[in-house]
Amino acid sequence: MIRVRRGLEVSNVGYPQLMEVMRFQITSRREFERLRACDPATLTDLERAARFLYLQRLAFGGQLGGVFGVAPDQSARFSLAKIGPLLDAAHTRLDGVVFENLPWQEVLARYDGPQALFYLDPPYWGGEDDYGKGLFDRSQFSELAERLGRIEGAFVLSINDRPEIRDLFGAFVIEEVRLTYSASKTGATAARELIIANREVRVGLV
Incomplete structure (x- = not known):
């Protein structure tokens, strides 16, 4: 089953019915723009x-709200023959997983314990509205650091490398990761991120 949020209501959408809706969908710039504006x-x-799957598969970099992304040397990313196995694999992988739609503060409070491991992926410093306007403001970085200092469990947090982040999370283990951002209109760019944890971590990314 695919869970689709509609306002505050969450409905269950059947997989066969969803595939039927997309059965005759084609890859088209005009259709992409129509659905994006809908x-x-x-x-x-x-x-x-x-609509979500269509736009996500065809948007540049997979970013909802992005522009139509195509390449002359690649086939279209929206293909029912590919989406079917992807959804099936996702369903199998997530079977038994509990999804929570709670503020991060409540998730930490509810699930913390000696055996807990939290992975946190907040917006980048400087891109606080990237996950939605008003969902996470800059003041929450300091609150996050303070609360993570009090948990019983372990955590791993990934974030962009900024002096402000290094200062706020300086009490924890910080490892620098060098990587390449490939989803860019200007081509691949070198970048640095931080892996922050309250336990020793071994970073294998280069």
Whole structure:
């Protein structure tokens, strides 16, 4: 089953019905622009789920709200023959997983314990609205550091490398990671990120 959030209501969408909605969908710039401009509130749950998958697969870098992403040397990323196995694999992998839609503070409080391991992926410093306007403001970085200092369990946090981040999380183990951002209109760019934890970590990324 695919869970689709509609406002505050969460509905269950059947996999066969979703595939049927997308059955005759084609890869088209005009269709991409039409769906991007469409108000999701006017769609059924099935149509909303199909729209999300279509836009995510075809947007440049997989970024919702992004531009139509195609390459002359690659086939279209939206293909029902490929999406079917992907959804099936995701369903199998996530079977038994509990999804929570709670503020991060409540997740830490609810699930903390000696055996807990939290992975945190907050917005980058300087991109606080990237996950949605008003969802995470800059003041929450210091709150996050303070709360992580009090948990019983372990945590791993990934973030961009900024002096402010190094200062706020200086009490923890910090490892620098050098990597390449490939989803860029200007081509691949070298970047640095930080892996922060309250236990010793071994970073294998280069």
